[in-house]
Amino acid sequence: MRHLKLIPDDTKIPFSRWRYVAVGLSLVVMVAAVVLLVTRGLNFGIDFKGGILIEIATDGPADIGSIRSDLGGLGLGEVQIQEFGQADDVLIRVASPEGDDADRASQAVVEKIKGALGDDVEYRRVEVVGPQVSGELVEDGILAVLVSVALMLLYIWFRFEWQFSLGAVVALVHDVLATIALFCLLQIEFNLQSIAALLTIVGYSMNDTVIVFDRVRENLRKYKKMDLAELIDLSVNQTLSRTVMTSGTTLLALLALFVFGGEVIRGFTFAMIFGIFIGTYSSIFIAGPVLLAVGVSRDATTGGLGGVSKEKATGEA
Amino acid sequence: MLHFDRWKIVLIYILCVAGLVYTAPNFVPKSKLQDVPSWLPHQQINLGLDLRGGSYMLLGLETDALVRERLQDLVNEVRGALREVSVPYTGLGIKDGGVVVTITNVADAEKAKEAIDALSTIVAGNQFTTLPERDLLVTADGQQISVVLSEAAKRARVQSAVQQSIEIVRRRIDELGTTEPVIQQQGIDRILVQVPGLDDPGQLKALLGKTAKMNFRLVSNAMSGQQALASRTVPAGTELLYTADQPKTPVLVERRIMVGGDRLVDAQPGFDQRTGQPVVNFRFDTAGGRQFGEATRDNVGRPFAIVLDNEVISAPVIREPIMGGQGQISGNFTVQEANNLSILLRSGALPVAITVLEERTVGPGLGADSIRAGEIAAIIGSLAVVAFMIASYGFFGILANVALILNIAMVFAVLSVLQATLTLPGIAGIVLTIGMAVDANVLIYERIREEVAAGKGPIPAIESGYNRALSSILDANITTLISAAILFQMGSGPVRGFAVTLGIGIVTSVFTAFTVNRYMVSVWLRRRRPKALVL
Secondary structure, eight states, rough: OOHHHHHTTTTTOOOGHHHHHHHHHHHHHHHHHHHHHTTTTEEEHHHOOOEEEEEEEOSSSOOOHHHHHHTTTTTSSSEEEESSEEEEEEEEEOOOOSSSTTTHHHHHHHHHHHHOOOOSSSEEEEEOOOOOHHHHHHOOOOHHHHHHHHHHHHHHHHSSOOOHHHHHHHHHHHHHHHHHHHHHHHHHHHHHHHHHHHHHHHHHHHHHHHHHHHHHHHHHHSSBBOHHHHHHHHHHHHHHHHHHHHHHHHHHHHHHHHHOGGGGHHHHHHHHHHHHHHHHHHHTHHHHHHHHHHHOOOOOOTOTTTOTTTTTTBOOO | OOOOHHHHHHHHHHHHHHHHHHHHGSSSOGGGGGSSSSSSSOOOOOEEEHHOOOEEEEEEEEEEHHHHHHHHHHHHHHHHHHHHTTTOOOEEEEEEEEEEEESGGGHHHHHHHHHHTOOOOOEEOSSSOOOOOOSEEEETTTEEEEEEEEEEHHHHHHHHHHHHHHHHHHHHHTTOOOSSSSEEEETTTTEEEEETOOTTHHHHHHHHHHHEOOOOEESSSOHHHHHHHHHHOOOOTTEEEESSSSSSOOOEEEEEEEEEGEEEEEEEEOTTTTTEEEEEEEEEOOOHHHHHOOOHHHTTTTBBEEEEEEEEEOOOBSOOOOOEEEEOOSSSSSHHHHHHHHHHHOOOSSOOOEEEEEEEEEEEEHHHHHOOOOHHHHHOOOOOOHHHHHHHHHHHHHHHHHHHHHHHHHHHHHHHOOOOOOOOEHHHHHHHEEEHHHHHHHHHHHHHHHHHHHOOOOHHHHHHHHHHHHHHHHHHHHHHHHHHHHHHOOHHHHHHHHHHHHHHHHHOOOIIIIIIHHHHOOOOOHHHOSSOOOO
């Protein structure tokens, strides 16, 4: 029986030849990410902005218009009403009331809404996050992402050398920024689950980069004279089949979650699916070129720090 | 790599069987669980509130009020201390979070400071030093003496208030008749409450929103509430309160408390025998009953106020001395209000007001839908991965799938044994683990393919495949484990559930995908002794 092979054996794709294009493209994405973040901003969910979220299920398709008019007269400020996944499922979002006692006021808003909608609807979910807690969640979320990137940096430094560490972390920052750009661009709600998605993407991207770097290190020992660009290409090609296979199985699992896992975690799985692509891309097109740019110190006898560059004669294995 | 010591083989079997056995209870319906023999494991996975439905609340104590209250007491204490040593002073009051007083004669300052110093007591130190600290810090600057609470004193007050509040909150929640509520301290001044199965927390919030400080006081006969409101001053020893029900009318009550709410031993909702109105019947303890009896005996004909959280619930006129320590509160209650009030009175007063800082309630419908969606996603995800692995690696793919299924079983087993909470993101973590767990096998198999392509025979190829893939497998899994650990540390509730399953899945997958899989391959090699590898 012939087995499925997504990647033929012995590929010799010259990835590093495209590195300027790839890095250029990524730089554009990075700049776009920052611009988007500043101009458009993230669509913060109530976890980070504070506020009230109520999910209701109605008997039969919901009449958004009538819900809007029911709630319109309550003087709640900005109220967002949207269908959530199904026609009989409605999500209501209300901004945190202003003032000193926002926590108590928020509770009053929930009671008002429940009073206006009555008992005929099913209250599937009620979430109230006060300004104090949402502020802390923002701090914790940012801290978590920074700490995880820092720990990855240390781990790779410990397991490899600083050049590898740098390459891996540049790739990580790239992935995090690109994912945030996606959130800004599509205005997907950014909430606690999104932070979980970001951290998982950090872990996955790292995982992918480490596999390539592991092979680079092995090949560095094996082919002492090979040009670094060529050696990195060789390593990426050797691990390409694995990269594609693992991305494939992970994507299959995530797609199942995306399609069947329900509306509540759809934003989360969507971000993760994007993360698999960007993490795979960055370990080939970002981590490698960074490593190539800073060079690696090979054995003390064969070259000094950063002494290996593309100008050097292309040594044969 | 392909040789296994006998004890290792035994250990592999034990772990795999344990994984399956401890997963099994999850497939037995809850109602049938008691029929399972007692020597078999019974623990089922603990479902999070987002899956089983229920209410999560983060309560914050208004700690500023605690300090303010203490400072107010302190003003009185300082006044007393200065009177004791006959030192004249002016401007005694609260300023900038402390108590300040100006001593009229500088010569007295030393004496005054000593007297105030004597007020301080010793409280336990902070968590870093076990040295006891003084609760008051007194500084003298010329004529001015200021007293502030030490950090240790504030901390001790907050801590004891939190402990007390947890107890009161527990009593109030228990009155709702819910099962397995979780009530615990969170951070310094917060209380985490999780009540499974409570899909309308309205009553709970109504109960938690009241401090329930109750007392009985005489209504002042110096002037009426309306007069006091008009004159904008109140006679000494009285204060102006408002009634609880609409329209809010002012009532001038004496500051002196006839009987405090802490003297209540029981409160039950009932109905007034004449009017049929809902009322609350209460009973004092012996001392409270006597106080109440004496106070009512001395003030027949005067109205007294029943004050709850600085609101007058009702102000009936004392018709006759109320002896025997029993009474009735009737204030235009609904049945529900009478019921809530009696719960509040029975459970006692909170030391300080609390607010709901965060609330997340999931109805049973959404929870059930989420479980179903998670199950379907997990099954379809697994099937897809299983099929993909067989298509890619044939027989070796099947071995990887056996390891994968064992891995899922072990994740469930560990969750059941640790009684960790499974949430919807937790299910996502498991599905993600399914996708990523085969990574180790992919790494190994791809490596074996390479070795075969390089001309190695089956056994050396397999041997070095496992050998060389190991460092990559460990690195790759440790990096993911780091993310999971951070997520666990910072996350709360559902998101933490994701970190838990992801973390457990990573650890078990290294065992199943590397060790168990390697053992299976070694058994197969020994039995078949293949001449060439088809991979």
